Amino acid sequence: MTNELELSENILSLTEIFERSEFGVVSISVTKSSELGGSNGVGSGFVFDKEGHIITNNHVVENAKKISVTFVDGISYNAELVGTDPYADIAVIKLEISPEKLYPLPIGDSSKLQVGEQISAIGNPFGLSGSMTSGIVSQLGRLLPIQGTFFSIPDVIQTDAAINPGNSRGHY
Numbered sequence: 001m002t003n004e005l006e007l008s009e010n011i012l013s014l015t016e017i018f019e020r021s022e023f024g025v026v027s028i029s030v031t032k033s034s035e036l037g038g039s040n041g042v043g044s045g046f047v048f049d050k051e052g053h054i055i056t057n058n059h060v061v062e063n064a065k066k067i068s069v070t071f072v073d074g075i076s077y078n079a080e081l082v083g084t085d086p087y088a089d090i091a092v093i094k095l096e097i098s099p100e101k102l103y104p105l106p107i108g109d110s111s112k113l114q115v116g117e118q119i120s121a122i123g124n125p126f127g128l129s130g131s132m133t134s135g136i137v138s139q140l141g142r143l144l145p146i147q148g149t150f151f152s153i154p155d156v157i158q159t160d161a162a163i164n165p166g167n168s169r170g171h172y
Contacts, residue, residue: 045057
């Protein structure tokens with residue numbers, strides 16, 4: 001059994017979470033091609049590793065002709081699409097950038113989440129960088145149907161944190 005004191009020492013305040021994460025959260029701008037011509041879009045992502053891999057959502061980079069990643073310091077870099085999974089709505093893009101400019105964020109273990117735990121989302125809603133929202137884990141193991149398909153995303157984590165366009169899927 002974990003000592004309660006040990007647990008409380010590992011819990012960060014929302015301010016500490018933001019301060020430790022802001023350099024690893026990026027804004028993603030894309031120029032997309034569609035049947036109606038080109039369009040622009042924005043989204044959020046995070047630095048995965050020192051090799052320049054960035055994790056974002058598939059819907060952010062889907063059909064992108066050009067992908068640009070902007071860090072909190074305002075410096076932008078072009079990125080290349082590495083891979084996508086449209087059904088899980090996840091994508092990996094890659095930058096050619098010096099490793100010392102990258103601040104990878106640690107990946108948690110979602111199997112350890114509990115309903116009622118505090119969570120936060122840091123991103124770029126409406127293209128506004130460095131925004132944070134918070135809430136709780138509302139439920140675990142939800143089945144999320146994908147509109148217009150016969151597929152569903154299993155084992156979704158439901159939260160009550162305010163999610164807006166740009167820090168992903170806020171338009172649902």
